[in-house]
Amino acid sequence: MESNNQTVTIDDVAKLAGVSKATVGRVIGNYGSVSEKSRQKVMEAVKELDYVPNTIAQGLRSHSTKTIAVVLGSIKNSYCNELVYAIEKEAMKRGYNVLICNTHENLDKEIQHLRNIRSRQVDGVILIPVYTVGKVIPEKYRHLYENLNIPMVFVDRNIMGIEKDLVQSKNEEASYEATKYLISLGHKNIGVIGTVAYSTVQDRIKGYRRALQESGIAVNASLVVDAEYSEKHVGQKLAAKLLEEHPELTALYVLNNTLCGSVLLELKKRNLHTPDDLSLLTWDDDDLNELFDITTIVQYVEEIGRSAVKRLFELMADSQLKAEVQRIDTEMIIRKSCAEPKAFQ
Amino acid sequence: MESNNQTVTIDDVAKLAGVSKATVGRVIGNYGSVSEKSRQKVMEAVKELDYVPNTIAQGLRSHSTKTIAVVLGSIKNSYCNELVYAIEKEAMKRGYNVLICNTHENLDKEIQHLRNIRSRQVDGVILIPVYTVGKVIPEKYRHLYENLNIPMVFVDRNIMGIEKDLVQSKNEEASYEATKYLISLGHKNIGVIGTVAYSTVQDRIKGYRRALQESGIAVNASLVVDAEYSEKHVGQKLAAKLLEEHPELTALYVLNNTLCGSVLLELKKRNLHTPDDLSLLTWDDDDLNELFDITTIVQYVEEIGRSAVKRLFELMADSQLKAEVQRIDTEMIIRKSCAEPKAFQ
DNA sequence: TTGAAAGCGCTAACAC
DNA sequence: GTGTTAGCGCTTTCAA
Numbered sequence: 001m002e003s004n005n006q007t008v009t010i011d012d013v014a015k016l017a018g019v020s021k022a023t024v025g026r027v028i029g030n031y032g033s034v035s036e037k038s039r040q041k042v043m044e045a046v047k048e049l050d051y052v053p054n055t056i057a058q059g060l061r062s063h064s065t066k067t068i069a070v071v072l073g074s075i076k077n078s079y080c081n082e083l084v085y086a087i088e089k090e091a092m093k094r095g096y097n098v099l100i101c102n103t104h105e106n107l108d109k110e111i112q113h114l115r116n117i118r119s120r121q122v123d124g125v126i127l128i129p130v131y132t133v134g135k136v137i138p139e140k141y142r143h144l145y146e147n148l149n150i151p152m153v154f155v156d157r158n159i160m161g162i163e164k165d166l167v168q169s170k171n172e173e174a175s176y177e178a179t180k181y182l183i184s185l186g187h188k189n190i191g192v193i194g195t196v197a198y199s200t201v202q203d204r205i206k207g208y209r210r211a212l213q214e215s216g217i218a219v220n221a222s223l224v225v226d227a228e229y230s231e232k233h234v235g236q237k238l239a240a241k242l243l244e245e246h247p248e249l250t251a252l253y254v255l256n257n258t259l260c261g262s263v264l265l266e267l268k269k270r271n272l273h274t275p276d277d278l279s280l281l282t283w284d285d286d287d288l289n290e291l292f293d294i295t296t297i298v299q300y301v302e303e304i305g306r307s308a309v310k311r312l313f314e315l316m317a318d319s320q321l322k323a324e325v326q327r328i329d330t331e332m333i334i335r336k337s338c339a340e341p342k343a344f345q
Numbered sequence: 346m347e348s349n350n351q352t353v354t355i356d357d358v359a360k361l362a363g364v365s366k367a368t369v370g371r372v373i374g375n376y377g378s379v380s381e382k383s384r385q386k387v388m389e390a391v392k393e394l395d396y397v398p399n400t401i402a403q404g405l406r407s408h409s410t411k412t413i414a415v416v417l418g419s420i421k422n423s424y425c426n427e428l429v430y431a432i433e434k435e436a437m438k439r440g441y442n443v444l445i446c447n448t449h450e451n452l453d454k455e456i457q458h459l460r461n462i463r464s465r466q467v468d469g470v471i472l473i474p475v476y477t478v479g480k481v482i483p484e485k486y487r488h489l490y491e492n493l494n495i496p497m498v499f500v501d502r503n504i505m506g507i508e509k510d511l512v513q514s515k516n517e518e519a520s521y522e523a524t525k526y527l528i529s530l531g532h533k534n535i536g537v538i539g540t541v542a543y544s545t546v547q548d549r550i551k552g553y554r555r556a557l558q559e560s561g562i563a564v565n566a567s568l569v570v571d572a573e574y575s576e577k578h579v580g581q582k583l584a585a586k587l588l589e590e591h592p593e594l595t596a597l598y599v600l601n602n603t604l605c606g607s608v609l610l611e612l613k614k615r616n617l618h619t620p621d622d623l624s625l626l627t628w629d630d631d632d633l634n635e636l637f638d639i640t641t642i643v644q645y646v647e648e649i650g651r652s653a654v655k656r657l658f659e660l661m662a663d664s665q666l667k668a669e670v671q672r673i674d675t676e677m678i679i680r681k682s683c684a685e686p687k688a689f690q
Numbered sequence: 691t692t693g694a695a696a697g698c699g700c701t702a703a704c705a706c
Numbered sequence: 707g708t709g710t711t712a713g714c715g716c717t718t719t720c721a722a
Contacts, residue, residue, distance in 0.1 A: 009715055020693045025717060035691060055465045056404045057715035060698050065401060067444075074430060081426045085419060088447055097461065099412075100445045102433050116442065120400045261632035268636065287606035287633060291613065354699055365709045370701060380707060402699035405714050 008049045017045035028053055059121060068312065069099040069117045071110060072128040072155075073229075078257055079284060079301055080128070083155065086305025087126060094313065096123070103130050105229050114144040124312040125152040131159040132197035151315035153308045157199050163323045165315065167308045169299045171200050174330040175207030178253065178281055178297055181332070183215050186340045187251040187279060189223065191242040193235060193263065194255030196226040204255050204283070223249070227259055235262030236269075243270065250279060250341035257284030264292060275339035285333065293336040304328050353394045362390035373398050404466060413657065414444040414462045416455060417473040417500075418574075423602055424629060424646055425473070428500065431650025432471060439658065441468070448475050450574050459489040469657040470497040476504040477542035496660035498653045502544045508668045510660065512653045514644045516545050519675040520552030523598065523626055523642055526677070528560050531685045532596040532624060534568065536587040538580060538608065539600030541571040549600050549628070568594070572604055580607030581614075588615065595624060595686035602629030609637060620684035630678065638681040649673050 010028075014021040019038050026032040027042040028051075034042075045051070059065040070087055072080045088098045099122065101113040110130045117125060125148075131137065137145065137159060145152070145162050154166040182190055192208060194201040205224060212219050225242055227234045235254070242249060243266075254260045260282040267278065274280045274294070282289065285298045307326055315321055355373075359366040364383050371377040372387040373396075379387075390396070404410040415432055417425045433443045444467065446458040455475045462470060470493075476482065482490065482504060490497070490507050499511040527535055537553060539546040550569060557564050570587055572579045580599070587594060588611075599605045605627040612623065619625045619639070627634065630643045652671055660666055 007715090011715080021716080022693060022718085023691085026692090029717075031717090033691060038691080052460060052464045054405075054715055056401055056410060057698090058717075059401045060399075060405050060700085061715080061717045063698080075420065075426045075433070076423075076430050081420045084445065085421050085447065088420070088445060097465070098445050100429065100433060100443050102430065115397060119397045120442070261636065264636055287631075288636070291606065291609055291633070292636075352699090355701095356699085366699090367701080367709060368707085371708090374701075376701090378707060383707080399699055402714090403701075405716085406699080406701045408714080 008051045010051075010053070012049055013042065013045045013051050016048060017041040029058075063121070064123055065121050066096050067099055067120070067122050068096055068124040068126065068309075069101055069113075069120075069122045070126045071101040071103060071113050071117075073105045073130070074102050075100060078286065079156070079299070082301040083128075083305045083308075086302040087309055090306050090309040094309075105130050107131070107135075111141050111144060114148065118144075118148060118150065122150060124316050125150055126308050126312060127152060127154055128156050129154060129159050131157065131199075133160065133199055133202055134197070137162070149319075151312055151319065153312045153315070155304060155308050158325075160199070165311050165323050165325070167304050167311065167326045167328065168200065169304070169330050170327045171203035172207040172210075173327075174297050174332070175204035175255075176211045177207075178332060179208045179211035180215075181334075182251050182253065182279065182281060182338060183211060183217065185279065185338060188217050189220070189246065189248045190251045190253050191246060191249045192224040192253045192255065193227055193238050193242070193259055194224075195229050195259075196224070197229070201255050208253065222246075227256065233262050233265070235259035236266040239263045239266040240270075243272075251338070252278060252280050254280070254282040257282075257286065260284075260286070260294070261288055264288070274337040276342070279338040279341070281338055289333075289335070295335045295338045296333045298331045298333055300328055300330070353396045355396075355398070357394055358387065358390045358396050361394060362386040374403075408466070409468055410466050411441050412444055412465070412467050413441055413469040413471065413654075414446055414458070414465075414467045415471045416446040416448060416458050416462075418450040418475070419447050420445060423631065424501070424644070427646040428473075428650045428653075431647040432654055435651050435654040439654075450475050452476070452480075456486050456489060459493065463489075463493060463495065467495060469661050470495055471653050471657060472497060472499055473501050474499060474504050476502065476544075478505065478544055478547055479542070482507070494664075496657055496664065498657045498660070500649060500653050503670075505544070510656050510668050510670070512649050512656065512671045512673065513545065514649070514675050515672045516548035517552040517555075518672075519642050519677070520549035520600075521556045522552075523677060524553045524556035525560075526679075527596050527598065527624065527626060527683060528556060528562065530624065530683060533562050534565070534591065534593045535596045535598050536591060536594045537569040537598045537600065538572055538583050538587070538604055539569070540574050540604075541569070542574070546600050553598065567591075572601065578607050578610070580604035581611040584608045584611040585615075588617075596683070597623060597625050599625070599627040602627075602631065605629075605631070605639070606633055609633070619682040621687070624683040624686070626683055634678075634680070640680045640683045641678045643676045643678055645673055645675070 010021045010024050014024045023034060023038055024042050026034045027039050068091055070084055075081050091098050103110040107130050152164055154164045156168050158166050209219050225238045227238055254263055272278050281295050283297045285296045289296045355366045355369050359369045368379060368383055369387050371379045372384050413436055415429055420426050436443050448455040452475050497509060499509045501513050503511050554564050570583045572583055599608055617623050626640050628642045630641045634641045
């Protein structure tokens with residue numbers, strides 16, 4: 001096995017094997033038909049020269065780069081890195097690599113990435129769009145989402161007015177069930193902390209409202225507070241605000257995985273304990289949650305990732321498919337952070 | 346702005362602008378010299394046609410794909426995703442994209458990725474090698490690390506016998522200081538939990554030993570226990586083992602970021618509190634650590650990532666540079682988990 | 691089953 | 707400052 005000649009090409013292999021480069025192409029690309037004899041000779045030459053095909057050249061000719069891009073807020077977020085982990089695993093199985101693009105939850109960066117992705121002839125895109133409810137995608141960028149001619153699947157969040165495949169958790173339903181659970185324990189004044197701008201969070205709030213209404217509890221809008229995504233320790237500040245302005249609160253319901261740790265800091269500061277002083281329920285499981293015995297709605301992120309990749313490959317095989325929404329189940333892990341409110345006992 | 350014609354090429358732009366495609370190349374690639382007039386015409390045509398250059402074709406011709414690959418155990422690990430975050434940010438600034446490759450701490454996967462990376466003509470590689478101390482890289486794969494002809498920088502861990510650029514924390518020194526700190530509080534029997542197989546962890550253990558020896562404390566090898574990387578809740582099991590077999594322990598020193606949460610579960614189970622029942626010191630800061638007031642050695646992961654990218658670009662510019670090791674400072678955040686041992690008071 | 695030739699979209703070399 | 711030409715390494719006709 002000779003190695004290290006930077007550029008062993010298909011011609012070298014063809015020469016050594018005594019066949020044409022077309023035949024070599026057939027063997028290594030595994031298409032067309034080749035006699036067993038030729039195949040053998042080619043395989044030997046490949047091994048001898050330690051030949052690896054040039055993916056770039058293949059891509060230029062075949063219009064497939066065997067690459068998918070994942071565009072999301074930040075790989076540091078636990079939802080996102082679990083998602084990427086699952087996506088990369090699935091992609092590798094199919095011989096695809098994954099390009100990672102952080103938008104820092106910034107629309108300009110997202111657009112920059114999408115343009116770049118087009119440049120790179122990526123075969124497919126999985127996107128958690130930055131888009132926040134109410135904002136409108138500037139008209140001149142719509143084509144990046146709609147007519148990119150690259151298969152694209154949204155994960156977690158959608159963009160209003162853009163019909164794309166979407167994979168997300170059953171946010172509304174899970175939130176409804178969780179709220180029902182709190183109500184069943186006797187809670188009526190449940191504070192909510194979440195980043196309201198995202199469609200996902202809005203769905204969760206809808207579920208929360210529906211549960212309250214169904215139980216005949218008046219919905220008090222001031223109990224739902226909005227956490228700006230980027231702010232550090234915003235959860236702590238908002239928890240403080242809620243607890244001060246609403247002494248009637250008996251439970252806190254946290255809708256973002258990034259917020260819960262921060263909320264706990266405030267509870268600690270105030271020497272409040274769950275479930276005795278306050279019940280606490282949150283989204284997304286973390287080391288924290290087990291240690292603090294926090295009742296949690298778990299998203300099956302890996303399944304979301306797998307489904308997104310599966311759908312993406314379907315779209316890559318047939319670009320005429322109509323957009324579909326897939327909603328993945330969630331699970332509520334009941335630990336010890338929720339109990340009957342004191343006043344109720 | 347016309348959009349969506351899948352394949353607007355440099356020829357189309359040249360035709361519309363009334364110049365040769367070489368001139369268009371000069372404008373969009375920003376090399377050579379072009380008259381202001383031509384530049385204007387080209388720019389207009391580019392906008393008019395919504396032209397984006399084909400990175401694949403550029404790559405084939407210019408032998409640069411504007412891509413770097415990051416190969417590491419798992420993006421789910423917090424050290425790893427902070428690193429990737431920093432790397433991607435730096436790479437983007439320079440117009441490079443990042444391919445993410447998880448090895449699942451498995452040598453075969455790592456080798457598979459490196460071969461694939463060669464196929465893809467990636468411009469540079471940042472690698473946290475799977476390699477564990479004592480194991481030897483099979484001879485036939487050495488060339489993947491040594492003669493790949495692609496600039497490569499190791500992060501965090503090195504491979505014995507392979508001279509590569511390496512960026513890592515000052516593991517030995519930081520560990521020495523941390524142990525000194527525990528000793529200064531009066532601790533003599535300090536249990537250590539870490540995944541011994543990695544060079545990084547071995548350096549930390551060296552620092553621990555040096556501090557003990559310098560203070561005239563006998564090093565008891567059975568106080569250092571080895572956590573297998575992959576096992577779930579291994580930290581908990583090992584903490585239990587240490588506490589049972591060594592009632593003389595007054596402090597626990599945890600060397601891996603993944604282990605600490607697991608160790609805390611065991612302390613909780615045994616109703617042991619820090620620092621009253623036991624002192625606790627750990628590597629890598631986490632939400633957990635602030636909430637539990639755990640004294641922590643913080644690695645500047647983002648700086649490590651930035652340095653690795655910087656070095657990689659130096660190597661890409663000049664492949665003759667000699668391998669260097671960069672050791673990045675750490676910081677010890679003193680919280681409340683360490684105090685004088687009870688027996689000492 | 692196989693080979694020759696064309697060409698994917700671009701950049702580099704050279705001429706003017 | 708600009709255009710012409712060749713060709714990166716491969717796949718895809720097409721013809722044999």
